[in-house]
Amino acid sequence: MTYQFTCDATAVHVRQLLTDLRAALQNTSLDADLQNSVEIAVAEGLNNIVEHALKDAHGSQISVDMRVDAAHVFVFLRDPGAPMPDGCLPNAQAADLDVPMPQLPEGGFGWNIIHMLADRLDYSRVNGVNQLKMWFATGTSASADKPDGPCKKP
Amino acid sequence: MSLASEDIEQTRIIHVNVDRIDAAMAIQFKEEMRQITKAAPQRVVLNLTQVDFIDSSGLGAVVASMKQLDPGSRMDLAGLSPTVSKVFRLTRMDTVFQLFPTLEAALDAQAN
Numbered sequence: 001m002t003y004q005f006t007c008d009a010t011a012v013h014v015r016q017l018l019t020d021l022r023a024a025l026q027n028t029s030l031d032a033d034l035q036n037s038v039e040i041a042v043a044e045g046l047n048n049i050v051e052h053a054l055k056d057a058h059g060s061q062i063s064v065d066m067r068v069d070a071a072h073v074f075v076f077l078r079d080p081g082a083p084m085p086d087g088c089l090p091n092a093q094a095a096d097l098d099v100p101m102p103q104l105p106e107g108g109f110g111w112n113i114i115h116m117l118a119d120r121l122d123y124s125r126v127n128g129v130n131q132l133k134m135w136f137a138t139g140t141s142a143s144a145d146k147p148d149g150p151c152k153k154p
Numbered sequence: 155m156s157l158a159s160e161d162i163e164q165t166r167i168i169h170v171n172v173d174r175i176d177a178a179m180a181i182q183f184k185e186e187m188r189q190i191t192k193a194a195p196q197r198v199v200l201n202l203t204q205v206d207f208i209d210s211s212g213l214g215a216v217v218a219s220m221k222q223l224d225p226g227s228r229m230d231l232a233g234l235s236p237t238v239s240k241v242f243r244l245t246r247m248d249t250v251f252q253l254f255p256t257l258e259a260a261l262d263a264q265a266n
Contacts, residue, residue: 011178018176018207036237040244043209047177097246102221106214109245113210116244 001028005064007046009054009079014046017064028068030138038066038073038136041117044110045077045132053081053130072119073136078129089123089132092116157186165261166194169201175212183212187219196227199260203233208241217247228252232260 003024007013021042025035046062054060057080065076084090092115095105114121120135156172156179168190175183191198200216202208208216220229232254234242242248254260 011176015174015176015178033236033240036240039207040209040237040241043176043207047209047211050177095245097250104217104221104250106218106221107210109210109213113241113244 001068003066003068005066006061007064009050009058009060009062009081011047011050014043014050014062017046017062018043021064021066024066030068030073034073034136034138037117038075038134041114041134041136042075042077044114045075045134048110049077049079049081049130053079053083055082057081070140071138073138075134075136077132077134080129083125083130084123087125089121155186156183157190159190161195162261164195165197165199166191167199167201167257167261169203170205173204174207175205175215176207176209177211180211180215184215184218184222187215188222191219191223191227194223194227198223198227198229199254199257200229200231201233201257201260202231202235202238203257205233205238206235208238210241210245213241213245213247217250220251230254230260230263232257 005017005020007017018039022039025038042064049062054062060080063078067074090111092112094112095108097104117136118134119137122133124131156170158169158171160167160169168187172179223229230252233256234253239253242251242253254263
């Protein structure tokens, strides 16, 4: 089953897309916990596009394709915005919470959340379009090994 | 207003009357929390029973709201849905806040 969504690059439009995505997920037989994981990871990916890639181009469109099959949920996000720094996916970096309360971080959680929820991620840029792919195993078949990304930080 | 407050003895309950704390309203949430927690008693309980989604922006706004409290005040969270709990666990913010499954459980617990 394939679903396609698009939205303008603003937080309010992203919220509507996520509402539609959630409705589509609820119509599948996917485990509720997996549905939550997909929604959260896609939300973080979309927020990143709005806040960074399309920061000065809120009229631009973000597209989200989702394919659900027996083994995976596959989500494909595309946007015409600025490329990732270094052309690579940010690594997962857990925030240090062992600090005095006034120094607790208020942001920077998004990529860590995406890395923890998606079984596999891929980023590429084709003809000025960012392409972010996420795979979530449904758990009904052997989990795919997580491949090394092409952009290992030294 | 997406927030309503209720003082019970030494606790101020903040009822969050929206279903999403997300990037679209995180800044507004933080500002409303600043206003509604002014001169709050020592314990604030954020009632998240109605909230079924939070993203990292929303989480950041909740953290910021806690930092806005007077020194010596604490903020506990109640009524987290599975999706909201998941975001707190993934970011290990469940080690920073005390989480209660329901508002009743939060009120039953004696804050130190």
